[in-house]
Amino acid sequence: MSQTPADTTASDQPFIKVADLHKRFGANHVLQGVNIEIGKAESVVILGGSGAGKSVFLSHLVGLMLADEGQVLIDGCDWKQMDRKQTYHLRRRFGMSFQEGALFDSLNVFDNIAFPLRRAHRTLKRGEIKDRVEECLEIVGMPGIANLTPSELSGGMRRRVGFARAIALEPEILLFDEPTTGLDPIMTSVLSEVIVDMREKLKATTITITHDIRSAEMIANRVVMMFQGRLVHEAPRDTFFATQDPIVRQFLDGNAKGPATAALIKR
Amino acid sequence: MLENLGRRTLAVMEGTGRYSTLVLRAFAAIFRRPFEWRELFKQLESVGVASFPVVAVTCIFTGMVFTLQTYDGFARFQAESYVPGILGVALLRELAPVLGGMMMAGRVGSAMAAELGTMRVTRQIDAMEVMATDPIQFLVVPRLLATTLMLPLLITLGDLIGLGGGWYLINHILNAPMPGFFDRVFEFLEPFDYWSGIVKSTVFGAIIASVGCYTGLNTQGGAEGVGKNTTAAVVNASLGILVTDFFLTKVLT
Numbered sequence: 001m002s003q004t005p006a007d008t009t010a011s012d013q014p015f016i017k018v019a020d021l022h023k024r025f026g027a028n029h030v031l032q033g034v035n036i037e038i039g040k041a042e043s044v045v046i047l048g049g050s051g052a053g054k055s056v057f058l059s060h061l062v063g064l065m066l067a068d069e070g071q072v073l074i075d076g077c078d079w080k081q082m083d084r085k086q087t088y089h090l091r092r093r094f095g096m097s098f099q100e101g102a103l104f105d106s107l108n109v110f111d112n113i114a115f116p117l118r119r120a121h122r123t124l125k126r127g128e129i130k131d132r133v134e135e136c137l138e139i140v141g142m143p144g145i146a147n148l149t150p151s152e153l154s155g156g157m158r159r160r161v162g163f164a165r166a167i168a169l170e171p172e173i174l175l176f177d178e179p180t181t182g183l184d185p186i187m188t189s190v191l192s193e194v195i196v197d198m199r200e201k202l203k204a205t206t207i208t209i210t211h212d213i214r215s216a217e218m219i220a221n222r223v224v225m226m227f228q229g230r231l232v233h234e235a236p237r238d239t240f241f242a243t244q245d246p247i248v249r250q251f252l253d254g255n256a257k258g259p260a261t262a263a264l265i266k267r
Numbered sequence: 268m269l270e271n272l273g274r275r276t277l278a279v280m281e282g283t284g285r286y287s288t289l290v291l292r293a294f295a296a297i298f299r300r301p302f303e304w305r306e307l308f309k310q311l312e313s314v315g316v317a318s319f320p321v322v323a324v325t326c327i328f329t330g331m332v333f334t335l336q337t338y339d340g341f342a343r344f345q346a347e348s349y350v351p352g353i354l355g356v357a358l359l360r361e362l363a364p365v366l367g368g369m370m371m372a373g374r375v376g377s378a379m380a381a382e383l384g385t386m387r388v389t390r391q392i393d394a395m396e397v398m399a400t401d402p403i404q405f406l407v408v409p410r411l412l413a414t415t416l417m418l419p420l421l422i423t424l425g426d427l428i429g430l431g432g433g434w435y436l437i438n439h440i441l442n443a444p445m446p447g448f449f450d451r452v453f454e455f456l457e458p459f460d461y462w463s464g465i466v467k468s469t470v471f472g473a474i475i476a477s478v479g480c481y482t483g484l485n486t487q488g489g490a491e492g493v494g495k496n497t498t499a500a501v502v503n504a505s506l507g508i509l510v511t512d513f514f515l516t517k518v519l520t
Contacts, residue, residue, distance in 0.1 A: 062397055088399035102394040105385070116398040122301065165394075 015040040015205055016061065016173070020070035023056055023229075030056050032229035033070070040172075043199055043206040045216040045237075048226035049251065049260070054209040055099075057226065058177055061207065062094050063087055074173070092120055095166035095204075099178040101158035103150040103165070110146035113137070113165045120169055136164035139201065140194050156187040160194060167198055174199065176208040180215045192218035213252060217241065225251065228263060289403070289481050293411050296404040306409035314375050314410070315417035322421045323428050325370045329362050330354060330429030331436045338437065351448050352455025354433045359456065359464045363425045365512055368471035371418060372504035376479035379410055380500030383483025384493040392484065402484065411476040418472030419465045426464065463519040470515060471508050478504040 014037035023031040030053045038044050048054045059065040060072050063079040072079050077090055103112050113133045117124055124132075137143050140160040150158060159179060166174060176195060180188040192215045199206045199219075208219050209226075216223055216237075223240040225233040225248045233245045241252060250258030337350050383406060386392050392402050434448045445451075482500040486492045 059393075064393055064396055084401070088401070091397055091399045094397060096394070096397045098390045098394055100389065102390040104391055104394075105389075106382075115400075119398060119400050165398075 014038060014073075015042075015075055016207075017073040018057075018060070018071070019073070021057070021060060021067050021072060022069035023053075023060065023065065024068055030229050031060070031067075034226075034229070034231055036224065036231055036234075038205060038207065040205055041199075041203050043196075043219055043221045044208070044224060045220035045222070046207065046209045046224045046226050046231075047211060047213070047216055047251065048209070049211055052226045053229040054226050055177060058096075058175055058207070058209050062096055062175060063091065092169060093172045094175060095169065095171035095173070096175040097159065097162045097166045097177065097179055099181060100155070101150070101162035103153075103158055103161055105150055108147055108149050109137075109153075109161050112150070112161060113146075113168050116165065116168045132168060133164075136168050137161075139167065139198060140164045141190075156183055156191065159183075159191060163191075163194060163198065167202060170202055172202075172204055174202070174204045174206045176206070176210075178210055178212075179208060180210060180212045185214070188212060188215055189218065191215070195219050213241075227251075227260060285485070286477070286481050289407070289484070290477050292403050293407045293477065293480075296401065296408050297412065299404065301404075303405055303409050306405065307412055310409045310413035311417060313378075314413040315421065318371060318374055318417070318421060319424065321370050321374050322367045322425045325366050326358070326363050326425035326429035327432035329366050330358055330432030331440075333357055333362060333429075334433035334436045335441075338441065338443075347443070347445070348451065349455075350437070351430075351433065351445070351451040355430060355452040355456045356460055358429045358433075359426050359460045361464070361512075361516075363422050363429055364464045364467040364471060365508060367422050367425050368418065368468060368475065368508045369505050371414070371421070371472075372475045372478075372508060373501050375414060376475040376504040377497050377501045379476065379479030380483040380486075381493055381497045383480055384486030384496050387484060387486045388489050388493060407476075407480045407484075410480055411473060414476035415469055415472040418475070419468045422464060422468040423461075426461070463515075466519065467512065467515050470511060474507045474511060475504045478507060 016036075016038040018034055018036045021031050021034040022029070034053075034057060036044075046054055046057065056065065060067060060079075061074075063072075063082075066080050074090060074093075077086075079087065079090075082090065103109075104115065107115065110133055113136050114129050117129050117132055133146060134143065137146065140163045142157060142160050142164065145153075145157070145161075150161070153161060163179075179195060180191050183191065195206065195208065196219060198204070206219070208216070210216055220237045220240075222234060222236055224231050225245070227247050233243060233248045234240075235243060240248075243249065246259045247263075250260045334350060334354050337353055338347055341347050341350055341353075383392070386406075395402050395405065430449070430452055437443055437445050437448065479500045482496045482503065486496045488495075
């Protein structure tokens with residue numbers, strides 16, 4: 001795969017480096033040698049169909065899964081070399097938004113967003129936590145809903161609350177797992193704009209996995225295509241969508257027939 | 268067939284190893300800061316206070332049924348006066364801890380498996396991990412402590428309620444007034460009868476919580492997986508209680 005220079009505002013040293021990452025679940029070889037370097041404050045979108053390995057890849061970035069082979073380095077730190085304390089320390093630099101939000105059902109919106117704050121800063125006063133929660137809800141465009149429970153929220157609202165929780169600790173790295181899947185086009189655009197806003201406010205490195213092309217166009221500095229556990233093509237946003245790579249082209253055009261379908265059938 | 272048997276044996280051994288690891292990690296996490304007081308009090312309320320009616324109904328009817336059976340049998344050789352003492356021993360040593368424990372496995376163990384299982388399949392546990400929070404420390408330890416602390420207390424109350432059931436049955440349902448019913452109970456009982464039941468219920472509490480949490484945390488496969496694992500948690504905790512009861516009885520007699 002060609003390593004296109006990142007459209008990044010940061011130094012040459014890669015902030016995130018993934019080298020020859022392999023992951024297997026039994027006979028299923030999900031990640032088959034993923035290589036990527038991501039600079040500070042860059043926004044990378046990883047596009048790919050269902051079962052391409054995107055979510056597994058994202059889990060490796062945040063250390064929820066460990067590589068069978070290869071390395072995942074975050075600011076020079078390898079998840080595999082760290083003990084539990086070091087792992088949790090490094091995770092405090094991350095904010096992650098999950099598909100469907102993954103909000104804690106037993107807590108209301110306020111306590112969901114306050115959760116990472118209370119865990120990371122035990123000495124924070126109630127007023128400080130309240131201010132920060134309100135600020136986060138403002139950023140995601142959802143003020144005044146702190147007392148609602150997750151069951152009272154729509155799909156789009158749940159995701160935005162998930163975003164608010166992800167940015168509560170002002171993380172350096174923001175990960176978004178399918179942030180717009182299953183939402184209508186208007187809500188997709190709204191959420192994509194929220195992601196761009198959050199990134200600009202926090203100056204965070206942002207990695208988004210999605211199969212939503214419209215959302216990718218709005219969020220990305222750089223777009224990477226994942227197919228069958230490999231990153232098969234990457235390019236800056238402006239050139240990615242004009243690519244003639246056959247697999248990417250089939251995905252972008254949404255054609256039923258093409259090399260991607262043939263490869264999936266052969267598999 | 269042999270291959271299948273080998274695979275199943277390996278799966279059972281792997282499961283046992285993973286369960287033991289979780290239990291050890293949970294016990295180690297009890298002594299590690301930060302301590303989750305808020306979660307502990309929440310669990311003490313949900314495991315203890317909310318379970319009282321279940322244990323009370325179980326013990327009162329167990330006491331009444333046991334009294335009815337023994338009274339009927341002992342009356343054949345005019346030994347009814349021994350019924351209160353026998354009821355006390357049976358209830359304190361065996362019936363209240365085992366039946367109360369099994370009811371708690373159904374009520375508390377299943378709730379833990381379902382709650383943690385749902386959290387697992389909806390990725391709430393992953394979210395917790397990403398927010399630098401150890402699910403064992405935050406979720407398992409408070410549940411383990413609450414169940415281990417509350418079950419002996421509930422069983423103590425259940426002992427008294429079961430004895431009350433026996434007294435009520437003899438004096439008001441069988442219409443065979445037995446003055447000094449409780450005197451006969453306490454004359455017959457030794458402190459060890461009570462403590463052996465308390466030791467059992469403490470161990471049963473640990474089994475219920477650890478099996479419930481382990482099963483919940485290892486849930487896979489969406490809503491179907493949650494349903495299957497919830498059933499498995501109740502069955503495994505109940506079996507664990509029955510098997511452990513035998514060994515504890517052997518050690519404690």
